[in-house]
Amino acid sequence: MTFRVLVTDEIDPEGVALLAAAPGIAVEEVPTLPKDELLRRIGEYDAIIGRSATHVSDELLRAATHLKVVGRAGVGIDNIAVDTATELGIAVINAPAGNTIAVAELFFGTVIGLLRHLPRAYESMHAGTWDRSTLLGTELNGRTLGIVGLGRIGSEVSARARAFGMKVVAYDPYISESRFQALHVRRAESLDDLLDETDILTVHTPLTEDTRGMIGQRELNRLSPDAIVVNMARGGIVGEDALAEALNSGCLAGGAIDVFVKEPLAPDHPLRSTRNLFLTPHIGASTAEAQRNVAVDACAAVRDALVLGELSRSINVATGEPGRWTELSPVRTLVRRAAAIGRAVLASQSGTAVGRIEVRGGPSVAGSRDALVTSAALGALDAVVEHDRLNMINARTMAEERGIELSFTETSDNERPGAYALEVRLTGGMKGITVGGVAQGTYNGGTDGGCRITRIGEFMVDVCPRETLLILTNRDVPGVIGRVGTVLGDAGVNIAEYHQARLAQGGEALAAVSVDGALGSDLKRQLLALNEVSSATVITFRGS
Numbered sequence: 160m161t162f163r164v165l166v167t168d169e170i171d172p173e174g175v176a177l178l179a180a181a182p183g184i185a186v187e188e189v190p191t192l193p194k195d196e197l198l199r200r201i202g203e204y205d206a207i208i209g210r211s212a213t214h215v216s217d218e219l220l221r222a223a224t225h226l227k228v229v230g231r232a233g234v235g236i237d238n239i240a241v242d243t244a245t246e247l248g249i250a251v252i253n254a255p256a257g258n259t260i261a262v263a264e265l266f267f268g269t270v271i272g273l274l275r276h277l278p279r280a281y282e283s284m285h286a287g288t289w290d291r292s293t294l295l296g297t298e299l300n301g302r303t304l305g306i307v308g309l310g311r312i313g314s315e316v317s318a319r320a321r322a323f324g325m326k327v328v329a330y331d332p333y334i335s336e337s338r339f340q341a342l343h344v345r346r347a348e349s350l351d352d353l354l355d356e357t358d359i360l361t362v363h364t365p366l367t368e369d370t371r372g373m374i375g376q377r378e379l380n381r382l383s384p385d386a387i388v389v390n391m392a393r394g395g396i397v398g399e400d401a402l403a404e405a406l407n408s409g410c411l412a413g414g415a416i417d418v419f420v421k422e423p424l425a426p427d428h429p430l431r432s433t434r435n436l437f438l439t440p441h442i443g444a445s446t447a448e449a450q451r452n453v454a455v456d457a458c459a460a461v462r463d464a465l466v467l468g469e470l471s472r473s474i475n476v477a478t479g480e481p482g483r484w485t486e487l488s489p490v491r492t493l494v495r496r497a498a499a500i501g502r503a504v505l506a507s508q509s510g511t512a513v514g515r516i517e518v519r520g521g522p523s524v525a526g527s528r529d530a531l532v533t534s535a536a537l538g539a540l541d542a543v544v545e546h547d548r549l550n551m552i553n554a555r556t557m558a559e560e561r562g563i564e565l566s567f568t569e570t571s572d573n574e575r576p577g578a579y580a581l582e583v584r585l586t587g588g589m590k591g592i593t594v595g596g597v598a599q600g601t602y603n604g605g606t607d608g609g610c611r612i613t614r615i616g617e618f619m620v621d622v623c624p625r626e627t628l629l630i631l632t633n634r635d636v637p638g639v640i641g642r643v644g645t646v647l648g649d650a651g652v653n654i655a656e657y658h659q660a661r662l663a664q665g666g667e668a669l670a671a672v673s674v675d676g677a678l679g680s681d682l683k684r685q686l687l688a689l690n691e692v693s694s695a696t697v698i699t700f701r702g703s
């Protein structure tokens with residue numbers, strides 16, 4: 160059998176050659192095809208590989224009667240109708256890692272450019288002047304680099320920074336201690352700790368609810384006026400208005416931005432006239448090597464998917480116990496949401512990164528242990544990793560890459576017919592938390608996911624984890640529920656369920672509040688401002 164692969168959008172020839180050399184694959188290379196022609200031809204192919212120019216739409220996928228794989232030579236999958244592909248059983252494969260070095264190198268290019276005034280030096284020489292007095296620079300050597308997000312790119316930046324003689328400190332609550340040690344990077348316990356000692360701040364996190372606006376006016380003011388701030392990750396992680404204001408008012412020495420909230424950046428955007436700001440038009444991945452890497456990665460993964468049936472690189476294919484996928488959907492949802500709760504509570508109450516996740520369940524779910532630990536990994540990584548890169552296939556690897564150990568323990572608990580009781584225990588350093596719940600044996604859809612949370616740490620609760628769960632710890636005194644309700648009510652937040660639990664009268668208490676819609680960080684601050692409330696954790700659930 161020969162698989163026919165359509166390569167479009169000028170994929171680097173090294174990737175195409177790799178496919179062409181594979182036995183059982185016939186490659187056809189075409190330029191970016193007009194929509195109608197592609198629609199007419201797509202039924203002949205088993206795979207299509209492209210970059211961003213070809214729109215792999217719902218219509219195209221439905222016309223692609225033989226298509227098994229869509230390959231994207233790059234990270235972004237905005238041009239692919241992934242939900243339709245999943246529905247049709249078509250694997251979608253992208254190449255997220257090939258541009259890591261390109262971004263790390265651009266970071267040093269722009270920072271040295273800023274410190275040594277290279278754009279001005281270049282312009283002054285071309286303008287016929289010889290003005291050395293205004294070009295006195297500073298060095299990287301001996302300065303402290305503060306990295307937010309010690310993933311692929313953050314790690315490569317850290318290694319190069321050490322070669323420049325810099326001190327490196329990083330804030331990434333989701334990376335294990337052993338990874339910090341292996342990279343010789345000092346861990347900052349909080350973002351504020353990092354800001355207090357940083358000369359050059361750089362963000363390398365995904366854009367998530369937690370990281371959007373993470374570096375705003377307050378954070379920029381906390382930095383020294385000699386500091387430099389760099390965003391080569393995603394537009395909006397560093398607040399654009401706040402950065403412009405800090406640079407224009409002299410509260411910050413310099414900045415470098417490669418990514419913007421809205422791209423392309425408007426010709427008259429205020430950032431363009433901000434002083435000491437080195438702007439580049441999202442060229443982090445624009446090197447010949449990165450383009451070749453992503454082409455080779457994507458083509459190799461498409462080849463393996465077709466020839467070997469290897470789908471571990473697919474972003475949309477889920478695994479599970481054969482024949483029980485639908486039946487166990489509430490159990491996977493329970494485990495995923497329990498892990499998300501445990502991760503958030505560990506992070507907010509003790510700043511601890513998860514090092515180990517153990518799922519505990521009875522014999523009737525033990526056969527699905529792989530899918531369950533993967534679901535727990537998904538839950539623990541949901542708020543940490545960009546959503547379009549995380550699924551049932553890759554969550555386990557992603558967790559393990561972050562140094563998180565995953566395990567399943569079969570319990571001998573008596574099981575009630577039609578209900579599954581499970582616990583997820585997360586540990587990090589000396590801290591640990593167990594979150595447990597019950598999942599239905601049959602589930603007809605709906606936003607509750609068919610499960611309830613019955614235990615958070617030592618507290619016995621009974622609450623359905625719907626869209627958003629708010630967890631408060633407070634002193635057990637009269638009136639707290641009313642005051643919390645008033646804060647939420649005044650903000651127009653609808654409470655679906657409110658469960659208050661305590662260990663002893665007058666002692667520590669915990670409230671699990673399931674609410675409709677999202678909760679903003681302002682609201683969290685208002686809740687923390689209540690005298691009795693000692694911690695507030697918000698978990699927004701994604702996926703089931």
Ligand code: NAD
Binds near residue numbers: 310330370
């Ligand atoms: P990665 O997933 O390998 O690493 C991201 C790291 O951020 C992880 O270690 C994660 O634990 C950490 N993190 C997540 N939330 C955090 C939080 N709230 N606080 C602190 N740390 C947090 O990703 P990567 O491949 O290193 O990419 C990093 C960023 O760079 C992404 O946003 C990616 O889209 C972007 N990127 C930009 C370009 C460009 O052209 N400029 C090219 C490639 C990647």
